[in-house]
Amino acid sequence: MTSLLEGAKRLVSRSPDIGARVQGLDAAVTAARGRLDDALVDQAAAVTERATARLKLSADHTVVAIAGATGSGKSSTFNALVGLDLAATGVRRPTTSWASACVWGTEGAEELLEWLGIPQRHRTVRDSMLDAGREDKGLDGVVLLDLPDHDSTEVSHHLEVDRLVRLADLLVWVLDPQKYADAAIHDRYLAPLATHQDVMVVVLNHIDTVPEDRREAMLADVRRLLDADGLTEVPVHGVSAREHIGIAGLKAEIADRVSAKKVTRARVEADLRVAAGSLDEATGRAATRKLPPERVAALEDAFAEAGGVPTVVRAVEESTRIRAGRATGWPVTSWLSRFKPDPLKRLHLDLGAAGKQLAGTARTSVPEPTQVQRARVDTEVRALADEVSEGMGRPWAAAVRRASTSRLDDLHDRLDHTLGRTDLGVARMPVWAGLVRVLQWLLILAALAGGVWLTSLAVMGYLRVPAPDVPAVWGVPVPTLLLLGGIGLGILLALVCRLLVGMTARSRARRADHRLRAGIHEVCQELVIVPVETELAAHREVRAGLDRALA
Ligand SMILES: Nc1nc2c(ncn2[C@@H]2O[C@H](COP(=O)(O)OP(=O)(O)OP(=O)(O)O)[C@@H](O)[C@H]2O)c(=O)[nH]1
Ligand SMILES: [Mg+2]
Numbered sequence: 001m002t003s004l005l006e007g008a009k010r011l012v013s014r015s016p017d018i019g020a021r022v023q024g025l026d027a028a029v030t031a032a033r034g035r036l037d038d039a040l041v042d043q044a045a046a047v048t049e050r051a052t053a054r055l056k057l058s059a060d061h062t063v064v065a066i067a068g069a070t071g072s073g074k075s076s077t078f079n080a081l082v083g084l085d086l087a088a089t090g091v092r093r094p095t096t097s098w099a100s101a102c103v104w105g106t107e108g109a110e111e112l113l114e115w116l117g118i119p120q121r122h123r124t125v126r127d128s129m130l131d132a133g134r135e136d137k138g139l140d141g142v143v144l145l146d147l148p149d150h151d152s153t154e155v156s157h158h159l160e161v162d163r164l165v166r167l168a169d170l171l172v173w174v175l176d177p178q179k180y181a182d183a184a185i186h187d188r189y190l191a192p193l194a195t196h197q198d199v200m201v202v203v204l205n206h207i208d209t210v211p212e213d214r215r216e217a218m219l220a221d222v223r224r225l226l227d228a229d230g231l232t233e234v235p236v237h238g239v240s241a242r243e244h245i246g247i248a249g250l251k252a253e254i255a256d257r258v259s260a261k262k263v264t265r266a267r268v269e270a271d272l273r274v275a276a277g278s279l280d281e282a283t284g285r286a287a288t289r290k291l292p293p294e295r296v297a298a299l300e301d302a303f304a305e306a307g308g309v310p311t312v313v314r315a316v317e318e319s320t321r322i323r324a325g326r327a328t329g330w331p332v333t334s335w336l337s338r339f340k341p342d343p344l345k346r347l348h349l350d351l352g353a354a355g356k357q358l359a360g361t362a363r364t365s366v367p368e369p370t371q372v373q374r375a376r377v378d379t380e381v382r383a384l385a386d387e388v389s390e391g392m393g394r395p396w397a398a399a400v401r402r403a404s405t406s407r408l409d410d411l412h413d414r415l416d417h418t419l420g421r422t423d424l425g426v427a428r429m430p431v432w433a434g435l436v437r438v439l440q441w442l443l444i445l446a447a448l449a450g451g452v453w454l455t456s457l458a459v460m461g462y463l464r465v466p467a468p469d470v471p472a473v474w475g476v477p478v479p480t481l482l483l484l485g486g487i488g489l490g491i492l493l494a495l496v497c498r499l500l501v502g503m504t505a506r507s508r509a510r511r512a513d514h515r516l517r518a519g520i521h522e523v524c525q526e527l528v529i530v531p532v533e534t535e536l537a538a539h540r541e542v543r544a545g546l547d548r549a550l551a
Contacts, residue, residue: 017551018265021272022051024548028279031541035399036282047275050166051268057115058108062258063143065164068174069185070094070149073205076241077174078102078146081139081251086124087146094152099164101146102126104139112143116167138255151184165189169264170199170257172250176206180222186229194230195277196270199263201235201253202226208240276549279542286391288540291529295387299380300517300524306369306377307415307523309516315343316424317509324504327429328436328497330490331444349424364420368412381405381528388532396539403531410527418519424512430504436497440490447486453479 026048032041066074075087075096082102088095100122103109113123126139147164148157165171173190193200204222207215219238226234235253239246257263304310319342326334348365369377385404389397457479460467470477 018051018055018268018272021269021276021549021551022048022055024545024551025272025276025279026052026545028276028542028545028549031538031545032279032283035535035538035542036279036393036395040278040282044275044279047271051272053115054167054169054264054268057112059261059264060105060107061103061109061112061141061143062170062261062263063112063116063145063168064170064172064254064258065099065145065147065168066172066174067147067150067161067165067189068203068205069151069176069179069182072149072174072176072179073241074149074174075146077172077203077205077239077247077250078144080239080241080244080247081144081254082124082126094149094154094157096146096148097154097157098122099145099147099160100124102142102144104142104144109143116143116145116164118145138251138259140258141261142254142258150189151182169267170201170254171196172201172203172254174203174205175222177204177210177218178206180204180218181225186225190226190231191229195274196267197231197233198266199270200231201237201250201257202231203250204236204238205241207238207245208243272549276546280546280550282393282395283539283542283546284391284393284396288392288536288543289388289390291384291388291532291536295380295384296524296529299377299384299528300520302373302376302380303411303415303524304517304520306373306411307419307516307520308366308369309419309513309520312347312349312366312419312424312516313509313513315347315349316426316512317505319344320426320505320508321501323426324430324433324501325498327433328440328494328501330494331440333494344424344426349419364416366416366419369415377408377411378405381408384528385532388536392539396535399538400532400535403535404528406531407527411523414523414527415520418523419516422512422515422519424515425508426512432500433497433504436493440493443486443490443493445486446482447484447490450479450482450484450486454483 025044029041029045029048032044066078068074070093073089075089078087078100079085079089086102087100099116099118101113101116101118102124103113104126106125109125145164145168147161148154150158150161171193173185175185179185202222204219210218215238219236222236226232226236237246237250237253239250241247322337322340322342326337329337346365381404382401385397385401389400392400457467457470470479472478473481
């Protein structure tokens with residue numbers, strides 16, 4: 001186990017950035033889940049899992065897999081490289097059903113072979129053999145795999161091939177003169193692995209069956225086909241496994257690649273590049289945008305209108321005007337106007353402090369949003385989602401749009417609840433209004449007193465009863481002063497107060513508007529902004545992760 005850890009450490013220290021790349025892709029996968037196509041995300045997740053597992057395993061070993069069509073001579077090539085007839089070869093097709101392995105150098109290889117799923121009975125250790133030649137030193141650290149064919153009718157064979165082609169560090173594709181141009185291998189394996197050219201070698205086996213003067217031409221044809229697959233960097237070796245032609249060259253090529261100890265990393269990096277590349281394409285390369293404040297403001301406006309904020313604010317102004325007006329107006333006209341309906345009562349928003357406790361259950365009677373208001377909300381939400389998702393890949397734009405409308409069904413309920421819950425600040429009469437009210441009644445009393453006094457004087461005059469002296473102030477008799485002054489001052493006071501009431505009503509309306517909009521802001525955040533921000537954060541994470549993976 002210690003050697004395992006050391007191996008991983010060595011591998012990572014050779015390529016300090018590869019761990020960061022894997023982590024980057026892993027972070028991108030986590031944040032992309034549910035947003036990008038599941039198959040794509042699963043594929044990338046499998047790559048991170050594989051990469052993590054491989055990087056933890058022996059860095060001193062390189063897994064070299066020999067793959068190809070049935071009868072192309074994979075097992076023969078394997079045997080030729082091993083120098084022993086380990087793998088069964090034959091004319092019966094297919095011959096190899098299970099992968100077998102030959103390992104040069106055992107330390108740390110156990111776990112690797114476990115991970116590769118090669119059962120004990122299919123493993124051979126080369127250096128434990130007495131006849132291990134010195135020339136094999138170059139293959140130290142190689143785990144050579146003989147794979148089943150990819151093209152027989154045995155489904156289990158392709159599954160095994162596909163599985164091990166994904167896990168191997170270096171791939172040796174064996175072609176033969178009959179089938180080297182078969183679409184099966186080019187379309188299914190070679191062309192899709194154009195991203196992995198650094199970790200591939202192609203062998204044209206059975207070269208002994210090709211007349212010597214035609215070998216060059218055939219190899220050139222193989223080259224041409226590989227170029228067409230996009231595998232311009234992949235070397236081609238003409239070999240005969242049976243006659244041992246070109247085997248030394250192939251062995252040297254493998255030994256060369258393995259001794260550089262770059263193959264494992266190159267394979268992992270190629271996998272990461274492909275997986276990150278496909279997530280990158282789906283995500284779009286544009287940086288994540290921020291929510292434009294003016295769009296958010298426009299949306300809050302639309303919410304406020306749909307929630308009836310202007311109606312409530314008008315009602316607050318009107319209601320304050322009526323209530324304070326009634327309190328501070330001339331009592332006679334106020335009394336007459338008491339039947340005028342209070343607009344806040346009509347909206348069921350006249351709740352005082354106690355009433356607020358009921359607000360959770362009670363509904364207001366603020367009208368539901370009209371079609372036009374609802375359409376405006378929808379338009380603003382769409383505009384916000386569109387603007388913020390500009391430059392994003394299609395699945396992301398769709399995710400943002402989905403998130404932006406995901407909670408809009410609650411709109412009316414939430415707006416109504418907010419309206420009902422907001423303290424509109426209209427329950428209490430202003431202090432000055434209370435004082436004015438007392439004053440108004442004192443003036444009415446004074447006027448009444450004056451009136452009664454004058455009436456009694458008139459009655460006494462009519463009955464010729466000598467009346468007592470009537471006091472006067474500035475030459476005006478006090479009862480007259482009381483009557484006229486009481487009425488006059490009351491009306492004057494009412495007129496002055498009307499101005500004050502107007503100002504109070506406007507300021508209360510402003511305050512109510514402010515408080516309601518604070519509530520609307522919360523609703524807007526909860527229903528649209530937070531869901532959209534969540535998608536933007538996920539996009540940002542995916543972008544950052546992919547940037548690290550592709551750095
Ligand atoms: N002439 C000639 N025959 C070869 C060569 N390599 C392999 N053969 C023969 O081709 C036949 C198939 O070889 P195998 O090595 O079993 O082929 P394979 O690719 O492992 O086949 P499967 O395990 O069935 O997928 C055998 O009879 C080999 O002896 C070669 O270079 N030249
Ligand atoms: Mg075989």
